Amino acid sequence: MPDSTPKLPSREFLAHIEQQISQAETLFKEGSLEAGLERVQSAVKDLDRVGVFGDVGLQVLEFRARMLGISGLAKLDRFDEMLREGAKMMDLLALDHPSSQRAELMTHLAFAYTQCGMSEQALRAAHVALQDGLQLKDRLLTAQALERLAMTYFAIGDGASAERFMFEALGYMDQHSPMYERVRRYSNALHLCCSLHDMYLQSGLEHLASAILRKVDGFVTEAEALRPELAGDYMGYMMRANLARWHRRCGRSQLARGAFLEVLAKSESAGWYAVRRPVLLELALMADAQGDGPVALELLTCVFEPGDLRVRDVVAIPTYRALERLYLASGQPDLAKVAQQGLAARQDRREKSAQAAQAQLPQLSTRIAEALAEADRARLDQVISGLREQRRQRKLKPPQDETWSG
Structure with a gap:
C-alpha cells in the first residue's frame, strides 16, 4: 500500500525560503521597498505551493514571511491589503492565549486601521498587543504596542494621550534592547513629537507646541549617542532626518539645513x-x-x-x-x-481603502474584539493569581501581637 503521508520540503527548499526572507529584509533596510516586497511575496507563494503540512517549523517560517510582507505593504501605504493579509494570518495563530506572534500581528493591524481612519479597531488591536507584551514580560513588544497607541491617539487628535503613550514606549526600551529597535523607537518618537508640535500650532496652542519640543530634550542626547552605531544604515539616516526636523522647529535652521543636506546626499546616492x-x-x-x-x-x-x-x-x-x-x-x-x-x-x-476594509473584513474586527476580551481575561487572571500569592505569603508569616511593645 503506497505511503500517503505528505513529504516535508527538502532542506534545499527551506534554505531557499530563508534566503528570500533574508534578502527581503536587507532590501527593506536599504529602502528598496518594492523589490523587498516582491522578494518576500515570492517566498510566500513558494510556501503556499508546497503547503506547511501542519509542521510547526514551517508554520513559524510562513508567519515570519507573511509578517515581513505586511511590513512591506505598510511601507507602501497599501493598508487595505495589509488588513486582508492580516485576516489570513489569524488562521496561523492561537487566539485564546498570549503570544509574541499575536502581539506582532496586532501591532501591524493597529497601524493599518489607523491609516484607514478606523480608530476604534486600531485601539482594540493595539491593546491586545499591549496586554500580550505585558503578560509575556517582553519589553520590545510592549514598547511597540505603546507606540501604536500613541500614533492612534495622535490620529484622532488626542495629543495628551499620544504624548503619554509615546514616552511610556521609550521607557520600555533599555540598553539590552536590539540597537536597530532602539534607534527606531527614538526616531519614531522624534517624528511624532514634531507632528504633535505642528498639530498644536495649527490649533493655536502655541504653549503646547513649545512644551513638546522641550520634552524632547529628555531623550535627544541618548538618541544622538546611538546614531553612530548605525552611521551608514538606513534607519540611522532616518533618525538623523527626524533630529533635523526637531532642530528646525526649535529655530536652529542652520543646523537643521546642514543635517538635511547631508541626509539628502546620502539618500540620493543610496x-x-x-x-x-x-x-x-x-x-x-x-x-x-x-x-x-x-x-x-x-x-x-x-x-x-x-x-x-x-x-x-x-x-x-x-x-x-x-x-x-x-x-x-x-x-x-x-x-x-x-x-x-x-x-x-x-x-x-x-x-x-477604509470603506473597502470596513465592508470586506467585518469578521477581522470581530476576531480582534474576541482576542481583546481573551487578553483582558488573561491579564485579570494574572492579577488574581498575584493577589492569591500575596495572601498565601501573608499566611506563612508568624502572627504579630500588636498589643505588645517593648
Whole structure:
C-alpha cells in the first residue's frame, strides 16, 4: 500500500525560503521597498505551493514571511491589503492565549486601521498587543504596542494621550534592547513629537507646541549617542532626518539645513526615496518660510521624482497642499488646480481603502474584539493569581501581637 503521508520540503527548499526572507529584509533596510516586497511575496507563494503540512517549523517560517510582507505593504501605504493579509494570518495563530506572534500581528493591524481612519479597531488591536507584551514580560513588544497607541491617539487628535503613550514606549526600551529597535523607537518618537508640535500650532496652542519640543530634550542626547552605531544604515539616516526636523522647529535652521543636506546626499546616492522625499519637503518648507517661493516650488516638485515610484501619503498630502498654496501665490492657477486634483485623488483613495476594509473584513474586527476580551481575561487572571500569592505569603508569616511593645 503506497505511503500517503505528505513529504516535508527538502532542506534545499527551506534554505531557499530563508534566503528570500533574508534578502527581503536587507532590501527593506536599504529602502528598496518594492523589490523587498516582491522578494518576500515570492517566498510566500513558494510556501503556499508546497503547503506547511501542519509542521510547526514551517508554520513559524510562513508567519515570519507573511509578517515581513505586511511590513512591506505598510511601507507602501497599501493598508487595505495589509488588513486582508492580516485576516489570513489569524488562521496561523492561537487566539485564546498570549503570544509574541499575536502581539506582532496586532501591532501591524493597529497601524493599518489607523491609516484607514478606523480608530476604534486600531485601539482594540493595539491593546491586545499591549496586554500580550505585558503578560509575556517582553519589553520590545510592549514598547511597540505603546507606540501604536500613541500614533492612534495622535490620529484622532488626542495629543495628551499620544504624548503619554509615546514616552511610556521609550521607557520600555533599555540598553539590552536590539540597537536597530532602539534607534527606531527614538526616531519614531522624534517624528511624532514634531507632528504633535505642528498639530498644536495649527490649533493655536502655541504653549503646547513649545512644551513638546522641550520634552524632547529628555531623550535627544541618548538618541544622538546611538546614531553612530548605525552611521551608514538606513534607519540611522532616518533618525538623523527626524533630529533635523526637531532642530528646525526649535529655530536652529542652520543646523537643521546642514543635517538635511547631508541626509539628502546620502539618500540620493543610496536610492532611499522613503528618506529623501520627506527631507525635500522639509527643505521646501524652510525655503518658503524664508520667502524663497521659486526654490520651494522646485524642491516640492522633486518630491514626486522618479514618477514611477509612489510617494507615501504622509509626504504626498502635505506636498500637494504646499504646491497648491505656492502656485496660487505665484499666479499659476492652472498648476494649483493640478496640485489640488492630486490631493483630492489621494484623499479619495484613502477613503475608499477604509470603506473597502470596513465592508470586506467585518469578521477581522470581530476576531480582534474576541482576542481583546481573551487578553483582558488573561491579564485579570494574572492579577488574581498575584493577589492569591500575596495572601498565601501573608499566611506563612508568624502572627504579630500588636498589643505588645517593648
